[in-house]
Amino acid sequence: MINMAKPKLRKPRVIREKITPEKINFVISYKNYEKLARLMNDRAKILGRKRTGIPAKAQRKISREIKRARHLGLLPFSSRV
Numbered sequence: 001m002i003n004m005a006k007p008k009l010r011k012p013r014v015i016r017e018k019i020t021p022e023k024i025n026f027v028i029s030y031k032n033y034e035k036l037a038r039l040m041n042d043r044a045k046i047l048g049r050k051r052t053g054i055p056a057k058a059q060r061k062i063s064r065e066i067k068r069a070r071h072l073g074l075l076p077f078s079s080r081v
Contacts, residue, residue, distance in 0.1 A: 040075070
């Protein structure tokens with residue numbers, strides 16, 4: 001019996017929600033937790049750069065400030081399901 005290779009399926013392309021630095025018109029700080037919450041998904045995960053289109057330097061700062069806000073209790077670590 002000959003083993004037939006299965007055809008590879010392509011992954012669907014990720015639709016990017018471009019959040020350009022011009023759209024981030026707020027100071028990136030843990031004190032702006034309402035605006036930082038927009039950069040998280042419904043499961044309280046930080047959205048990646050491919051999803052948001054934010055430069056690497058700004059993404060590092062955003063993730064640092066989100067983590068600070070989590071430790072202060074301003075943002076959730078996870079969503080309650």
